Amino acid sequence: MADFKRLPGFRDFPPEDLALRAHVFDAWRRVAIRYGFREYDGPPVEPLDLYVEKSGEEIVGQLYNFEDKGGRTVSLRPEMTPSLARILGDRSRGMAKPIRWFTIPQLFRYERQQRGRLREHYQWNVDIVGEESAAADAEVLAVAIDGLRELGLGVDDFRARVSDRRLLTALLGAVGVQDDRLPAAFAVIDKIERMPEDKARGRLLDEVDLDDAGADRLRALLECSSLTELRNQFGERDAVRDALAPLEEYAAILDAMGMGDFVKLDLKIVRGLAYYTGIVFELFDAQGELRAICGGGRYDRLLELVGGEPLPAVGFGMGDVVLGELLAERDLVPPYRPHVDYFLVVIGQEQRSHALGIATRLRAQGRSVAYPLRDQSVRKQFKAAENEGARTVLVLGPDEAAEGIVVARDMATGQERRIAPDALE
Numbered sequence: 001m002a003d004f005k006r007l008p009g010f011r012d013f014p015p016e017d018l019a020l021r022a023h024v025f026d027a028w029r030r031v032a033i034r035y036g037f038r039e040y041d042g043p044p045v046e047p048l049d050l051y052v053e054k055s056g057e058e059i060v061g062q063l064y065n066f067e068d069k070g071g072r073t074v075s076l077r078p079e080m081t082p083s084l085a086r087i088l089g090d091r092s093r094g095m096a097k098p099i100r101w102f103t104i105p106q107l108f109r110y111e112r113q114q115r116g117r118l119r120e121h122y123q124w125n126v127d128i129v130g131e132e133s134a135a136a137d138a139e140v141l142a143v144a145i146d147g148l149r150e151l152g153l154g155v156d157d158f159r160a161r162v163s164d165r166r167l168l169t170a171l172l173g174a175v176g177v178q179d180d181r182l183p184a185a186f187a188v189i190d191k192i193e194r195m196p197e198d199k200a201r202g203r204l205l206d207e208v209d210l211d212d213a214g215a216d217r218l219r220a221l222l223e224c225s226s227l228t229e230l231r232n233q234f235g236e237r238d239a240v241r242d243a244l245a246p247l248e249e250y251a252a253i254l255d256a257m258g259m260g261d262f263v264k265l266d267l268k269i270v271r272g273l274a275y276y277t278g279i280v281f282e283l284f285d286a287q288g289e290l291r292a293i294c295g296g297g298r299y300d301r302l303l304e305l306v307g308g309e310p311l312p313a314v315g316f317g318m319g320d321v322v323l324g325e326l327l328a329e330r331d332l333v334p335p336y337r338p339h340v341d342y343f344l345v346v347i348g349q350e351q352r353s354h355a356l357g358i359a360t361r362l363r364a365q366g367r368s369v370a371y372p373l374r375d376q377s378v379r380k381q382f383k384a385a386e387n388e389g390a391r392t393v394l395v396l397g398p399d400e401a402a403e404g405i406v407v408a409r410d411m412a413t414g415q416e417r418r419i420a421p422d423a424l425e
């Protein structure tokens, strides 16, 4: 027989694994709804062009693309943001702003195999469209932070590292990076933490055209984690001052929400995707051992770029893979417990239609009910009841039927009651 193996980078979800996924999704959904977001979805396959250029080289190199039977070049969705832009492009004009939408799609990227990165993952996307104030940026970060808090993680477990592409652009100008070298500088900074020091320096000299002193200034700048210090050092430059204002407002809002401790300025956060235009952020485990749990930011030009109304937008994607690793590390994965309200132990074939009547009535009342699908010994049936996690076992035998009752055994306490089937609830 053929040996059908699971493809590398994909997961099976047997019930015990699906339970964790459902636990995470439920928390995400509760939090999004608490902040007034509405759930949406879109197709898992999109025209390839939706991603080319808009998402950036890195993601385009990882696309699951193919030609469909109608000769269209298409791709499985590697991220949700271009779909959101496309979906709103068709309908945003008549909609009240800001638009607050969330979704939990499964996404596909042909990634190099590494810890925390698979070829499919689920990603909670939360976006606000049609609002350009820093309050919207702060609101989406608050949702991300609360999404993790809802799962039991706290300030000892994770941090949001925040930057702003407008601020970084202004600061790079201040340390001597020429305008035409900005994209190269962004690309190096995006990877600088995962690069050996000499390689980083080499790239700053060759690709960003800095001299040794300029490279030193840039390295020192990237270590600065205080807005006040940036204002003191570079505040006389208009571009820096203008770019600092939204971040200062953002920090003040998050402080007022009691979330300041989670947030850290980190100019090394650039984000790999091409469309970001303002504040950007990533959430990491506090020890900094895992890959990013979440990434997002402001993308004010994407909607227009895909042919829609020119609307400012901000949002994030939080993946389930690294989050699952962190929850396991912190012992925050709830134990898997199958559960049914009732398991019927049916003694003798003649009791079967009686059992079916009881099961049907209880199910109509919303109870979960299981029973053996064929004749079995009482011992085996009790074993099955345990396996199913039955709260109560109902014993239906000829003696009980003659008396017009069932025996209901509470599986936690072992206590038994004799009860008329109609009185069960």
Ligand code: HAM
Pocket: 078, 079, 080, 081, 109, 111, 116, 117, 118, 119, 120, 121, 123, 125, 126, 127, 273, 292, 293, 294, 295, 296, 297, 314, 315, 316, 317, 318, 319, 320, 321, 322
């Ligand atoms: P992203 O940074 O590419 O952003 O992905 C967001 C998160 O999804 C990552 O931090 C990570 O947790 C998870 N993730 C990404 N790729 C993989 C993978 N191969 N395996 C496991 N997890 C992964 C975006 O996708 C943006 N579209 C987010 C966004 C929404 N920006 C604005 N709105």
